[in-house]
Amino acid sequence: xxxxxxxxxxxxxxxxxxxxxxxxxxxxxxxxxxxxxxxxxxxxxxxxxxxxxxxxxxxxxxxxxxxxxx
Numbered sequence: 001x002x003x004x005x006x007x008x009x010x011x012x013x014x015x016x017x018x019x020x021x022x023x024x025x026x027x028x029x030x031x032x033x034x035x036x037x038x039x040x041x042x043x044x045x046x047x048x049x050x051x052x053x054x055x056x057x058x059x060x061x062x063x064x065x066x067x068x069x070x
Contacts, residue, residue, distance in 0.1 A: 002028055003040045007055065010045040017043050 004024050006017075021041040028039045046054045 001034060001038045002032065003042070004028070005042050005044065007044045007046055007058070009048055009051070 006020070006024075021043075024041050025036055025039045028034065029036050
């Protein structure tokens with residue numbers, strides 16, 4: 001229970017991604033009232049020139065609550 005999958009352009013360090021993952025975990029624990037040990041976070045880096053095609057395929061069928069406009 002819950003897993004957060006973050007897709008982003010390459011270039012951020014492992015330290016930056018770890019800090020962001022920790023903040024996401026804290027937010028999920030606070031807002032959903034679950035224990036930290038049940039929250040997982042993953043990252044997938046996608047090249048800018050492949051972004052639209054990859055994201056369209058990967059999120060097909062998901063409920064998107066905020067869409068990017070670019």
